[in-house]
Amino acid sequence: MTDPAVPALTDALLSVDGRVATLTLNRDDVRNALTGSALVDDIVAVVDWINAGADVSVLVVTGAGTAFSSGGNVKDMRDGAPPFGGPVEQVARQYRHGIQRLPLALDGLEVPAIAAVNGPAIGAGCDLACMCDLRIAGQSAVFGETFVNLGIIPGDGGAWFLQRLIGPAAAADMTFTGRLVKADEALALGLVSRVVPDADLVATAAAMAAEIAAKPPLTVRHTKRLMKMAQRTALPDFLAHCAAVQGMCHTSADHAEAVAAFLEKRPPTYGGR
Incomplete structure (x- = not known):
């Protein structure tokens, strides 16, 4: 698309x-x-x-x-x-x-x-x-x-x-x-x-x-949504949502690239996925 x-x-x-x-x-x-x-x-x-x-x-x-x-x-x-x-x-x-x-x-x-x-x-x-x-x-x-x-x-x-x-x-x-x-x-x-x-x-x-x-594009959008959600959501519900979103982040290609770049001491290259 x-x-x-x-x-x-x-x-x-x-x-x-x-x-x-x-x-x-x-x-x-x-x-x-x-x-x-x-x-x-x-x-x-x-x-x-x-x-x-x-x-x-x-x-x-x-x-x-x-x-x-x-x-x-x-x-x-x-x-x-x-x-x-x-x-x-x-x-x-x-x-x-x-x-x-x-x-x-x-x-x-x-x-x-x-x-x-x-x-x-x-x-x-x-x-x-x-x-x-x-x-x-x-x-x-x-x-x-x-x-x-x-x-x-x-x-x-x-x-x-x-x-x-x-x-x-x-x-x-x-x-x-x-x-x-x-x-x-x-x-x-x-x-x-x-x-x-x-x-x-x-x-x-x-x-x-x-x-x-320069940060991972999907993570930036996830973080923006979470910061907005935090203003109007009770803490237990918010934490449950954070856990689900974190699961998405941990399985993303950009997270793997960020970790590899950090350990290899090089600039990361993100694909937004």
């Missing part, structure tokens, strides 16, 4: 280098806003493509221009454009079938995702970074869970993700005040794992992605 064709995207750019896919949000004209653009559709399409194939081991998400993502388009809010306008039930439906597809897609992504935050990540843009497994910030990155400043809540599920990353108290601080958090504070909070000079951001994210992508 061959891997599916690379999806055609509207507002984002996709590049593939080895087993690393890089998705660049490409609407700098609206600071990569996630509403009023096709970016949600593009991200969901890339996640579906990665999950349907076996060629990609890591996804890097970044923004073109000066912002990672400004989240919701405030001018569209003023004008009542979708998903913001209409009766309550219509707005709720537009959220469910619009931006809420984003957290569901990224939660189901089978490979690790790295957010390379190149500038402001505001509102839903902050939440998009939080939906990834790892976050690297350039020095000019700024994070803001700013929904309260506009009289709305994190309708994309941001309150679910942020608390799990930095804890309830720190998440409450950011969410209730709507204040902006610069890169160094984000590092201290545990919101990001690294802060690097802006000029080094792309290379740093690429190096981290390449390091992960």
